Amino acid sequence: MTAATPHPAALIALDWGTSSLRAYRMAAGGEILDTRHLPWGIMRLPTPPGDGAAPPAAASGFELAFEQACGDWLRATPGLPVIACGMVGSAQGWAEAAYLDIPVDLRAIGARLTPVDTRRGAILRIIPGLLQRQGLPNVIRGEETQVVGAVDSQADAAEDLLVGLPGTHCKWVRVRDGRIVEFDTFMTGEVYAALRAHTILGRTMADAASADDAAFEQGLGVAGSEQGRGGVLSTIFSTRALGLTGQLAPTAQPDYLSGLLIGHEVCALRALLDARGMPSRIVLCGDEALCRRYARALPRFGLATPGLAAQAAERGLWRLAVSAGLV
Amino acid sequence: MTAATPHPAALIALDWGTSSLRAYRMAAGGEILDTRHLPWGIMRLPTPPGDGAAPPAAASGFELAFEQACGDWLRATPGLPVIACGMVGSAQGWAEAAYLDIPVDLRAIGARLTPVDTRRGAILRIIPGLLQRQGLPNVIRGEETQVVGAVDSQADAAEDLLVGLPGTHCKWVRVRDGRIVEFDTFMTGEVYAALRAHTILGRTMADAASADDAAFEQGLGVAGSEQGRGGVLSTIFSTRALGLTGQLAPTAQPDYLSGLLIGHEVCALRALLDARGMPSRIVLCGDEALCRRYARALPRFGLATPGLAAQAAERGLWRLAVSAGLV
Numbered sequence: 108m109t110a111a112t113p114h115p116a117a118l119i120a121l122d123w124g125t126s127s128l129r130a131y132r133m134a135a136g137g138e139i140l141d142t143r144h145l146p147w148g149i150m151r152l153p154t155p156p157g158d159g160a161a162p163p164a165a166a167s168g169f170e171l172a173f174e175q176a177c178g179d180w181l182r183a184t185p186g187l188p189v190i191a192c193g194m195v196g197s198a199q200g201w202a203e204a205a206y207l208d209i210p211v212d213l214r215a216i217g218a219r220l221t222p223v224d225t226r227r228g229a230i231l232r233i234i235p236g237l238l239q240r241q242g243l244p245n246v247i248r249g250e251e252t253q254v255v256g257a258v259d260s261q262a263d264a265a266e267d268l269l270v271g272l273p274g275t276h277c278k279w280v281r282v283r284d285g286r287i288v289e290f291d292t293f294m295t296g297e298v299y300a301a302l303r304a305h306t307i308l309g310r311t312m313a314d315a316a317s318a319d320d321a322a323f324e325q326g327l328g329v330a331g332s333e334q335g336r337g338g339v340l341s342t343i344f345s346t347r348a349l350g351l352t353g354q355l356a357p358t359a360q361p362d363y364l365s366g367l368l369i370g371h372e373v374c375a376l377r378a379l380l381d382a383r384g385m386p387s388r389i390v391l392c393g394d395e396a397l398c399r400r401y402a403r404a405l406p407r408f409g410l411a412t413p414g415l416a417a418q419a420a421e422r423g424l425w426r427l428a429v430s431a432g433l434v
Numbered sequence: 435m436t437a438a439t440p441h442p443a444a445l446i447a448l449d450w451g452t453s454s455l456r457a458y459r460m461a462a463g464g465e466i467l468d469t470r471h472l473p474w475g476i477m478r479l480p481t482p483p484g485d486g487a488a489p490p491a492a493a494s495g496f497e498l499a500f501e502q503a504c505g506d507w508l509r510a511t512p513g514l515p516v517i518a519c520g521m522v523g524s525a526q527g528w529a530e531a532a533y534l535d536i537p538v539d540l541r542a543i544g545a546r547l548t549p550v551d552t553r554r555g556a557i558l559r560i561i562p563g564l565l566q567r568q569g570l571p572n573v574i575r576g577e578e579t580q581v582v583g584a585v586d587s588q589a590d591a592a593e594d595l596l597v598g599l600p601g602t603h604c605k606w607v608r609v610r611d612g613r614i615v616e617f618d619t620f621m622t623g624e625v626y627a628a629l630r631a632h633t634i635l636g637r638t639m640a641d642a643a644s645a646d647d648a649a650f651e652q653g654l655g656v657a658g659s660e661q662g663r664g665g666v667l668s669t670i671f672s673t674r675a676l677g678l679t680g681q682l683a684p685t686a687q688p689d690y691l692s693g694l695l696i697g698h699e700v701c702a703l704r705a706l707l708d709a710r711g712m713p714s715r716i717v718l719c720g721d722e723a724l725c726r727r728y729a730r731a732l733p734r735f736g737l738a739t740p741g742l743a744a745q746a747a748e749r750g751l752w753r754l755a756v757s758a759g760l761v
Contacts, residue, residue, distance in 0.1 A: 306625070375667070
């Protein structure tokens, strides 16, 4: 593979989160030469073989994952710069990359990397997360890099953009004139998983063979209806009650609940934007199927049909490596 | 004990829910002679001793729990009527007591009991749950009996009353002129438990030696603030973010989260009541510490300071036995 690479490698970029690690080898210009997807999120690192006498050093799991992600790439091109974003820079990560306060210029983020000396000599440079102090405090870590990538993919970066990042914790990040000025967190994905696995709602559910779009739309509709004024703590019980009364099949209940939660999220987002002013454009990035759900929800609550920014993390990692002078 | 009972027993009443079973022996007039609290909720029944050859019959766990709850009382007073409310009448219970549609007259509930023949010859009569079909369907089972008891404890049963029943699923039941006309369910207690045990919010929490009232009030305040417009899926993340920024101690986080959830519930309840019209009085029944939390929350969201109805289940069981002609 290495010998056949048409362009020389210029950067190794890691998107290193809680549950997985994505590694990219990039050529000059940001072209992706190789991609690896490893299960070594920071909460499930590989266990180094021990001699049984002493526990392995705390960093050993990180070292081992790092070696598997890009050891051969570094051997093939010694001295290649390495940049990383995500929970690897959290207090539970390899090294803590202190939060930057917002508002912050997107380019300034690349100037504040935290270096980590790895056992094989390479320096891993970790991108900081962001901290919002005004009002209720809020934090992001990893999404700032996707936002950089999403903005980079827009024709006009100077506009007033809202970047949505659906997932375990859905983040909505406001970017004005190239600066991150505000963001919100909705724990929609994690709450959905907890409700399904650990409350009575999951007991009447069954897995569907494919996504049930009608049930999802039904959930969106309820969240936006008069009954939706009871809020998410109330409407979620209808998942069970509709099942008990034979109006919602067990296989339809998961997507109905998903529609309820995403509907309540987008309804609340709309209320926040009404108070703050509408962005000129909305862009989503992340898992494609999940982005499609949000893209269906936004117009139902009077928000603009969003654009989609593909490969935002890879693009952001490259862009920040450029502004850091690594490439 | 039996010989020393000053008044003869007139009724055995069981409050038989998902996780526990309360048994009462009552004298004429509803005076409580004895109370038992057993762990035999319908989801954790005792296991009858088997001979290993055949599995015990499905009803055996119910029979065994029933025997432990009141077998000696029935031996002492053969022919004593037995009434029960709660999940014992659900599809997963001893026998399904079909839901009654609302609106329903409180006295009519006692006319629709489901009889179960027990092995020892006594007939257990199960009170039906209630079903609300208009709008989103909704169900209660067990709370209808508490509502009967709560209304019975009011000086004027003819007024427009809102009965709140905090718990795993908090129910708010509207009673006008002695009829249950509407109710709402909020899964607040169960969501709190799931968030604490099964999401990232629990990871930074620590148990407090005693309730942290200030943290609870802080949570209520956030739910009612401008930031509360982001809704509960959003504000709950501040539990973590306030912790990360050193503004909320690990021991304060559980009660802060409790305040957020109850605050969002009561805020939504207020919105529903604004649309439906305010009740002339609000009464709470159930766990005393939890009722106190709701009693603090209601006035913060512009609702009346509630009254407290003690022993609502016992009182309701007696009242329904009377209207059923059992006593």
